[in-house]
Amino acid sequence: MSRDQVVEVAAERPYQVIIGHRLHDRIPGLVGEDARRAAVLHPPTMIEAAERIVHALDVSGIEPVRIDVPDGEAAKTAQVAARCWSVLGTAGFTRSDAIVGLGGGATTDLAGFVAATWLRGVRYVAVPTSLLAMVDAAVGGKTGINTPEGKNLVGAFHEPAGVLCDLDTLTSLPLPELRSGLAEVVKCGFIADPEILSLIEADPAVAPDPAGEVIAELVRRAVQVKAGVVSADLREATSVGTRIGREALNYGHTFGHAIEQHERYRWRHGEAISTGMVFVAELARHAGLIDDALAERHRSILASLQLPTSYRAGTFEALRALMAVDKKSRGTTLRFVVLHGLARPAILAGPAPELLEAAYADIC
Ligand SMILES: NC(=O)c1ccc[n+]([C@@H]2O[C@H](COP(=O)([O-])OP(=O)(O)OC[C@H]3O[C@@H](n4cnc5c(N)ncnc54)[C@H](O)[C@@H]3O)[C@@H](O)[C@H]2O)c1
Numbered sequence: 001m002s003r004d005q006v007v008e009v010a011a012e013r014p015y016q017v018i019i020g021h022r023l024h025d026r027i028p029g030l031v032g033e034d035a036r037r038a039a040v041l042h043p044p045t046m047i048e049a050a051e052r053i054v055h056a057l058d059v060s061g062i063e064p065v066r067i068d069v070p071d072g073e074a075a076k077t078a079q080v081a082a083r084c085w086s087v088l089g090t091a092g093f094t095r096s097d098a099i100v101g102l103g104g105g106a107t108t109d110l111a112g113f114v115a116a117t118w119l120r121g122v123r124y125v126a127v128p129t130s131l132l133a134m135v136d137a138a139v140g141g142k143t144g145i146n147t148p149e150g151k152n153l154v155g156a157f158h159e160p161a162g163v164l165c166d167l168d169t170l171t172s173l174p175l176p177e178l179r180s181g182l183a184e185v186v187k188c189g190f191i192a193d194p195e196i197l198s199l200i201e202a203d204p205a206v207a208p209d210p211a212g213e214v215i216a217e218l219v220r221r222a223v224q225v226k227a228g229v230v231s232a233d234l235r236e237a238t239s240v241g242t243r244i245g246r247e248a249l250n251y252g253h254t255f256g257h258a259i260e261q262h263e264r265y266r267w268r269h270g271e272a273i274s275t276g277m278v279f280v281a282e283l284a285r286h287a288g289l290i291d292d293a294l295a296e297r298h299r300s301i302l303a304s305l306q307l308p309t310s311y312r313a314g315t316f317e318a319l320r321a322l323m324a325v326d327k328k329s330r331g332t333t334l335r336f337v338v339l340h341g342l343a344r345p346a347i348l349a350g351p352a353p354e355l356l357e358a359a360y361a362d363i364c
């Protein structure tokens with residue numbers, strides 16, 4: 001892709017997702033004219049990119065404050081958020097100052113949360129560096145941290161001022177992380193844009209190539225799906241009966257989040273969501289909502305990307321308990337995002353235990 005692509009997000013505060021190359025110079029502009037300081041939160045893997053951003057801020061007359069956070073899921077804790085607040089307080093961050101989140105989805109979730117909570121909300125710029133963060137985590141304003149009881153249980157909706165997806169950064173991303181990001185891309189294919197599935201099925205081996213044309217098209221399409229959904233239902237408030245808004249983006253996540261926590265975050269998010277999508281496809285098949293071919297398409301496309309499609313037997317009770325704290329639950333009723341057909345997401349509330357057990361047996 002030679003030119004930058006721009007996807008507009010028309011939520012409460014409209015902003016752009018820019019997908020392209022060498023985008024870091026745009027950060028000072030997004031941080032805003034009023035900002036005197038900007039904090040750059042990043043994991044150890046992103047130190048060189050962080051230094052470049054720090055330099056760009058500095059020459060623009062914005063005082064940079066670099067905040068090193070732990071890698072991956074270890075960043076999404078109350079303790080790490082509290083350390084960030086402490087740095088901001090010591091540096092005298094005011095409401096006109098800004099936060100930049102540079103890294104994978106774990107970092108952008110934390111950075112967005114710190115921006116949402118510092119002084120009840122300051123400007124936030126997302127600079128996702130993993131495929132998963134570009135296509136999903138950095139777009140849409142869901143920010144948050146985990147608690148010992150579950151995934152993403154504390155958070156806020158806080159939209160970024162802009163999102164910069166610099167495809168050049170994907171060249172250093174390890175292949176398993178690229179594959180993990182593709183799970184969320186496949187999710188967008190099943191819930192809204194089947195052309196994504198066709199593009200991957202045409203040649204699954206080229207999909208994760210960070211320098212390829214296909215990945216650029218997949219990023220654009222997945223961001224477009226996410227932008228469309230969050231523009232219509234930012235706060236995940238549209239859900240009447242089986243009608244569904246933002247909850248559609250949670251496809252595969254009820255079971256997937258339970259796996260992540262059960263595995264103490266040793267599975268990547270996309271890997272857990274991959275198995276979660278196969279589980280929920282089997283659930284929909286047993287409920288008579290989709291046919292065998294559509295359920296099988298989940299397995300085949302995810303397996304072709306070398307993503308997991310199964311899980312250990314003998315863990316259902318533990319996973320069932322973890323699913324109970326999913327944000328889609330109401331009282332004691334589990335609610336799953338299912339398909340009623342390709343690109344027709346809906347809610348299945350309170351499926352019978354036999355259906356859940358049959359779907360679990362299918363993935364063991
Ligand atoms: N807020 C949302 O809407 C949303 C959506 C999807 C996922 N998420 C969250 O995102 C997280 C998963 O994101 P992730 O898969 O990016 O995981 P991650 O942030 O843990 O990043 C994965 C690994 O890749 C490394 N990395 C990132 N960019 C790199 C690069 N360019 N080069 C080399 N290494 C790089 C990271 O340091 C880390 O080790 C989960 O916590 C998930 O819950 C949030």
Ligand SMILES: O=C(O)C(=O)C[C@@H](O)[C@H](O)[C@H](O)COP(=O)(O)O
Pocket residue numbers: 136140142151152184246247249250253327
């Ligand atoms: O943006 C959304 O909405 C999503 O559900 C996207 C998911 O891919 C993402 O993993 C999100 O963090 C899950 O949110 P949660 O509300 O289930 O914690």
Ligand SMILES: [Zn+2]
Pocket residue numbers: 136184253269273
């Ligand atoms: Zn996800």
